[in-house]
Every structure is written in structure tokens, then in C-alpha cells.
Amino acid sequence: MAEATWIGPIPDPMPGPAPAAIDMDSWVCPAPLRDSPAIVMGHGGGGAMSAELIEHLFLPAFGSAAQAEMGDSAVVEVGGARLAFSTDSFVVKPMFFPGGSIGDLAVNGTVNDLAMAGAVPMVLSTAFILEEGTALSEIGKIAEAVGAAARTAGVKLVTGDTKVVDSGSGDGVYINTAGIGIIPDGVDIRPERAEPGDLVIVSGDIGVHGIAVMSCREGLEFGTTIASDCAALHGLVAAMLATGADLHVLRDPTRGGVAASLNEIAKSAKVGVTLVERDLPIPQTVRDACGLLGLDPLYVANEGKLLAIVSPEDAEQVLAAMRQHELGREARVIGACGTEHPGMLVTRTTLGGTRVVDLPIGEQLPRIC
């Protein structure tokens, strides 16, 4: 057979330098085999596999020493005060992305975990694991970001640690932060408190952070138009609490997105959560990127948004307070809790049908076509 003759102009098959392949080291396995004898990426996905690892490996091994609540923060009583205590590790790649860096995330992520228990964040620890060979200028920029985020959030960085690992044993910088906050009297915010009849409020556009990170990770062209929403949310929470409303549940829908957070709440409180698709605030850029990549915005990570579950009587004043705050201007009701389909999250589609929105197993994979 004759060699192909290309009838159009031959496009340059290799413009630009490195290939835009997705870095598998940061890729989360979506559905690996259950009987894997080793850790696979899916164990860190924040979905069903992560939960199984905790339940079947860590908790039995910890035995009676374990007293962990499955929320984002533990609540411990010390000398009459109720403290929220939380820890989180940050391994995001790339280290810098539109709208922020791993440094911003490391502070805001832990601040937000504390805020979702209604706590006023007070102090943070920072532990850096640095890879041999990483440029000091990069570490400097990240450290600046950590400092700036902590000043903005009004938390003190009171202790820390630095370790260096061999070249090739890390991805430049990993950061762990732990934080302590004080829970005001009368505040009782936890997933189990969602009740039938409660409304689900989101503080603003969803899917922004995940798409911003993905857009530069995969070299896609919409990188300039969308920036991460990374922000500390405790100020917004304080404004909501100041209304005197009884906030039942707060959650920042990070890894696994709105879908993972509401699934966990539905299971914890044994309520059914129903979302109304046409009420979901999904920016056009996120919608387009998800359409292009074959992703569902409900599963895409957020870093500066919260979900609030409140009684219908309190909803209006909470919404009004949120809209007065710069991080809650677009707050709106997106769904409700009910007695039907307990433990499940269901969406009413724009066309009038329904679909179950399940807990993600790992991270979504782009579809082929």
C-alpha cells in the first residue's frame, strides 16, 4: 500500500517544548483493584478507598488510642474551653497555580477545617518536607505565601519543622499544617445535625479551584481566565454565627467537591439530600472546561467555598449575612434535606429528571469521547 499523502497543510505535530502529558505522580487512581497489596493513588483520593484505609488499617492498628471523629476537625475540651484541632498535608502539583500556591493552600486549608467546626482559628504549625535540589527561590516564594496567608487569616505560626529528602523522593515541597481554634459557647456544628427540612446553602461559584489547578497542570488554554478561589473562610463563618442562627452543618467542599461533602453529610445524618441542578452556581468557564474534559463540576474541588445546612427559619438571615461578606456575595440555596433516600445525594436535573450523585471512588478521569 502506498504511503499516506496528507492532502491538507501538515500541522506541526510538536509545537512547544515538553509534552502536555498529565503527571501520573499527582494522579488519583479512580477505581483500582480492591485487593491491591500496596498503596495506590486512589487511597489518597478522599473517597471510598481513603475511608476504607482508615477504617480497616489505621483504626484497628491504633486500637484504644484512637478517638477520632470523622469530621474535618476534632473537638477536644481543655479546662472548660472547647478546642477544634485539625491537621492536613499538602502535596498539590504544580506548586504554583493561577490564584495561589501550595503555601496559600497549606494555611487556608487548615484554617477552613477549623472554621467548619465553628472555631476561631488561633495557631498553626507548619512542617516542610523539601526535596534535595529544589530552588531556594521557589521555597522562598512559598514561604512568603504561607506568611501572607497567615497574616490575612489572623493566625499565628507557632511551631514548625523542616526535613529534606533525597532528590527524586519528593515533588519539590510537601507541607503539613496543624491548627488549633477556639469554639465559641453555644456553637455546635457537625455533620450529624443535618435534619429533614433543612436547606443547603453554598457560598458561591463551585468548581473553580479544581479547574484552575487542572488548567495549568494539563497545559490547557483556559488557564488565564480562571483563578483558584483559595481563601480563609472563618471570617464568613463568624458573620454567619453573628446572626444568632443555629448553624447545623458547615463543610468546605475541597477534594471530591460538593458531591463528596454532601454524600458524607447525608450518610452521617441519615438524611436524603436533594440538589436542584438549575440552582447550582457553576461559572461558564468551569462549565466549559468540564464539558471539554468530561468532568462533573459537582466533583471538582473548591478551596474558598463552604456549604451550610440550616433550618428554613434561619436560612434567610444567614443568606443575608453571607451576602454582606465578600466571600459570600453569591451565596444561594441549592437544595434541601429530606426523609426520602436517606444517606444519598440526588440531583433534580434541569430537564426534570433525577439522578443519584454518588460518593466518588477516587478522582474523576476524563472520558475518551
Next chain:
Amino acid sequence: MKYLDEFSNPDLAKRLIEEIHAVTTRPWAIMEVCGGQTHSIIRHGIDQLLPDEIEMIHGPGCPVCVTPLEIIDRALAIAARPDVIFCSFGDMLRVPGSDRDLFRIKSEGGDVRVVYSPLDALKLARENPDREVVFFGIGFETTAPANAMTVYQAKRLGITNFSLLVSHVLVPPAVAAIMESPTCRVQAFLAAGHVCSVMGTHEYPPLTDKYKVPIVVTGFEPLDILEGIRRTVLQLESGRHELENAYPRAVVADGNQAAMQMLNDVFEVTDRAWRGIGMIPGSGWRLSHAYADFDAEKRFAVTDIHTEESSLCRSGEVLQGLIKPHECEAFGRECTPRNPLGATMVSSEGACAAYYLYRRLDMVQAVGG
């Protein structure tokens, strides 16, 4: 995004749904060929809005689902080699082979990467001249032109460390195979719009004539699908069996001539096994003689790997529309997206996974849960 929002308009959708109700007088079984259409139907809850008389049968058009276990096992064998960088679209990485998947290969040290374009794999080959770079070229007529273009470019540029593991399949022979089945229940087809945007529509009139079935070329957004169904029902109700193009914004009768010439030069028609269905004569492509040097199966001598499919899994019957996913005894029990027995449970385009993810509510209600 242009052409996404316009074709999801709920008011227009309502009108189309009403029209479909108005013209339907009898039961009809319609198969949507493409997995992308299945995904859209279930995601938007379209099938819940159709008249009870209309049954949508989910066809074999999910490339992940129909790729035989044997090819997956061959891919795993190649990917496990230390000299190989194995590149694939994301969906394929989670498809289990006989005893592991590509993520497991990666956790064991294999170099497995997700790419968005086969040309990215070619770039990797150029940048890693001491490694063998293999791209897993699966899919229908839709994904084939880019793969053909990549092999063409590899040859033109003299890149010898690149090869393609080919498992391309073709829609028209599968439509014929379904109609030839003695248990066939399908009375009309929604043809896959994007396949036709490459190949044109000339392959379908012989099928409408021979099997007396309407075939309507259909797109993927909610309005596209409803319009395809409306036109199909009109034909069925009036006893016609013609080819219609309900996706004219993407499909012209002659198809994409440049793509077709490239396909003709790089590939040649071959018999292909379809997962769950079996061998269909003339239903796939392999590299033509002129490009045989780029055939990964030959380069890595994996053609002697032969694998039998799971006996529990009834995905073949699902793919032929003989049973609905939940009518399989293993559905939701031994077989879930987390632990899939068959490929239809793996991809979100697969009929079983779509049912599991989006339809569990109906099933819970059906059993009074």
C-alpha cells in the same frame, strides 16, 4: 460554551418531550449506539421523561467497554516492561485485566501516563529516544483519525521508538451484527453523531434498507438526543425506515474527507473481537502493511496472550440490549464501579456504571428501601 447551553435549553426540551408524547402510540425499542449518548440520557434523566412506551436500549458504543480483556492483558504486559513509557487516554487506566490494571502496573514501578492526544505520546517518544513509547489506540471512527495522524507523523519524522497498540472498532458492522442476532429487540437506532462527522452517512442507507430499521444520526446534548428520538419515533409510527441526519451542525453526508484518506492509508479493515459480544467480521482497523513497523503487538511479541472473559458477567447481553444492567445477578453485588467484573461497569459511559451511578434511587425505591 457555544453549542452546549443552547442545546440544553429546558423550555425547548419540554416542547420536544411533549411532541414525542404526542406522536407515540405504541411500544418502541430504540438503541442509542454511542456511550456518550447513554451518558447524556442518564445524566439528564431523559429516559424518565419519555413516554412509557419508549424503551431506550444502551448500545455497544463505549470504546472502553468493548475493548476485549485480551487486549487489556496485552497492554498490561507491554506497560510492565522497564523500557516502555505506556500512554493512554484516562478511561483505560482503570479497566481491570485478568488480575490487575494499569494503575497497579504503575504502583509496581511501570511508567504509565495519561495523555489527552496521541501526539503527546509522540512528543514523549522524541524526548526519550532511549525508551519505547507506546500509545493505547482504542475507540471508534471518532478517535481513529488522530491515531492515524500520529503514526503517519512518526513515520514521516523517522521516530522509530513509537508504536501503537491498536484496538479500533467500527460502528456499522456492529449495527449489522445486532440486527442479525436472533434475539434482537432493537427497532431503530440513534447513530453516533461524532462517528458520522468523520465517516459521513453513506454506510447507513444499506443498513436501513436491509434491516428495515430507521437510523437517525444524533448528537449528544439533551436537545440533540430528544430531537433524534422524536424523528425516530415519527419514522417508526409511520412505518418508514430511512436514514436521517438530526445532527447537521456537525455531520455532512460526505464526512471528513481528509480524515478518511488518512484512515484509509494508515489502517486496514480487520476482524475484531468485541468484549461481551465476540468476533464481528470486518468490524475493526489494524495498521496497514506500510505502517506495520509501528504495531506494538508485533514489536513486543504479545500476540500469544489469550484471555477468556468472566463467566459471571452478562455485559454482552447488556451491550446487545437483551437485558438491562440491573437484571444481571451480579449488578450492584459482585459487580460495582469499585470492583467491576465487566467493562460496562468501568467507564462512566458504560451502561452498567451509568445505571449504578445515576439510577440507584429508582432501584432503592423499587425494593422499598
